[in-house]
Amino acid sequence: MKLRPLKVAEVNNYIKQLMNRDPILHHLTVEGEISNFKKHTSGHLYFTLKDGDARLSCVMFRSDAVLSPLDLKDGMMAACTGNISIYERDGRYQLYVRSVERLGVGDLYQRFEALKAELAALGYFDEKYKKPIPELPERIAVVTSPTGAAIQDILNVGFRRSRLPEVILLPALVQGEGAAASIALAIRYASEKRLADVLLIGRGGGSIEELWAFNERVVAEAIHDSEIPVVSAVGHETDFTISDFVSDMRVPTPSAGAELLFPSDKMLLGELEAYRNRMHAKITARLMTMRHEIERHSPASELKRLQDGLNQKRMTLDYERDHLEQSLQKRLRAEKTALSELGAALNALSPLGVLGRGYAVLTDSTGKAVDEVSKVRTGQKLRAKLRDGVLDVTVDEITKEA
Numbered sequence: 001m002k003l004r005p006l007k008v009a010e011v012n013n014y015i016k017q018l019m020n021r022d023p024i025l026h027h028l029t030v031e032g033e034i035s036n037f038k039k040h041t042s043g044h045l046y047f048t049l050k051d052g053d054a055r056l057s058c059v060m061f062r063s064d065a066v067l068s069p070l071d072l073k074d075g076m077m078a079a080c081t082g083n084i085s086i087y088e089r090d091g092r093y094q095l096y097v098r099s100v101e102r103l104g105v106g107d108l109y110q111r112f113e114a115l116k117a118e119l120a121a122l123g124y125f126d127e128k129y130k131k132p133i134p135e136l137p138e139r140i141a142v143v144t145s146p147t148g149a150a151i152q153d154i155l156n157v158g159f160r161r162s163r164l165p166e167v168i169l170l171p172a173l174v175q176g177e178g179a180a181a182s183i184a185l186a187i188r189y190a191s192e193k194r195l196a197d198v199l200l201i202g203r204g205g206g207s208i209e210e211l212w213a214f215n216e217r218v219v220a221e222a223i224h225d226s227e228i229p230v231v232s233a234v235g236h237e238t239d240f241t242i243s244d245f246v247s248d249m250r251v252p253t254p255s256a257g258a259e260l261l262f263p264s265d266k267m268l269l270g271e272l273e274a275y276r277n278r279m280h281a282k283i284t285a286r287l288m289t290m291r292h293e294i295e296r297h298s299p300a301s302e303l304k305r306l307q308d309g310l311n312q313k314r315m316t317l318d319y320e321r322d323h324l325e326q327s328l329q330k331r332l333r334a335e336k337t338a339l340s341e342l343g344a345a346l347n348a349l350s351p352l353g354v355l356g357r358g359y360a361v362l363t364d365s366t367g368k369a370v371d372e373v374s375k376v377r378t379g380q381k382l383r384a385k386l387r388d389g390v391l392d393v394t395v396d397e398i399t400k401e402a
Contacts, residue, residue: 044065231247
């Protein structure tokens with residue numbers, strides 16, 4: 001019986017069912033070296049297990065990854081346990097990893113760490129060897145593949161920002177046999193001929209094998225010996241190579257290298273405008289200062305300065321005079337108050353004050369004060385001093401109080 005034509009989704013689903021029913025593929029452990037590792041923002045882990053020239057795509061979902069105590073990374077030898085199935089959308093089979101056991105370190109990773117340690121000991125990574133990157137390079141030499149995506153990214157991003165720098169492409173192999181020698185030769189040629197103000201080397205992302213040319217000693221030595229500042233732009237943000245450590249500056253991608261080296265026209269225009277404004281302000285301030293100096297030393301200015309000084313002296317004299325008058329007035333008020341208080345006290349003690357309240361002072365014919373009834377007799381004439389005059393009185397009767 002002839003089968004009807006199948007849709008792609010039906011074929012992928014059928015293959016998935018066959019794989020899921022296979023007892024070996026349903027549960028197996030695969031050993032290999034982790035490469036091209038990536039942790040997605042979702043928490044899922046994506047990587048490749050490699051063994052010689054063979055590759056196997058792997059995925060470890062977040063629910064399993066959080067249970068793993070291992071920190072997976074490129075170059076690690078691992079035994080991954082899980083099942084083989086097909087990702088129906090892409091028709092690609094992969095290992096769905098449930099657990100990972102570390103076995104050791106892969107050969108490439110060991111070589112990477114060994115060369116890194118050796119070059120660090122030789123001082124290749126020391127800051128004292130780092131050359132400054134020019135802010136406004138006139139010429140930029142780019143070492144990369146002429147057919148790769150990296151050069152297109154650099155030119156697209158760079159020329160969107162500015163048309164000022166001249167770009168010189170130095171074609172080189174960026175992966176595979178002979179790539180390291182090709183990159184090193186281009187770097188040395190640019191340095192010897194002084195082709196540019198800065199050198200940008202790099203390529204797009206890839207596995208550790210695809211980026212390996214930038215981990216070779218010959219490239220590291222060429223970068224270290226370069227008279228031109230070198231910017232390394234290899235792979236993606238998570239990729240690190242020996243070139244990144246030796247170069248004068250590392251950027252995460254070729255596009256980031258273009259953003260660094262190609263000055264923005266808008267930014268330059270803005271800086272020029274700001275510089276023009278600063279210069280205008282400085283020149284204006286200087287001219288005003290010179291004008292003030294000239295005016296200050298002119299006859300009219302000198303006369304005005306003397307007149308101002310005289311006016312200041314007059315104002316000071318007026319102030320001192322007012323202050324003295326105020327002080328005198330204050331002193332007079334204080335003296336008057338004190339005198340009034342003293343007069344009130346004297347009045348309180350004066351006999352006239354007592355007389356003013358209805359009392360009288362008796363004296364005999366000799367003018368001696370009479371203060372007791374025993375000192376007078378009936379019929380004796382006395383004088384009574386009142387507030388407003390004197391009375392002559394005769395004693396008719398004497399009554400002595402007990």
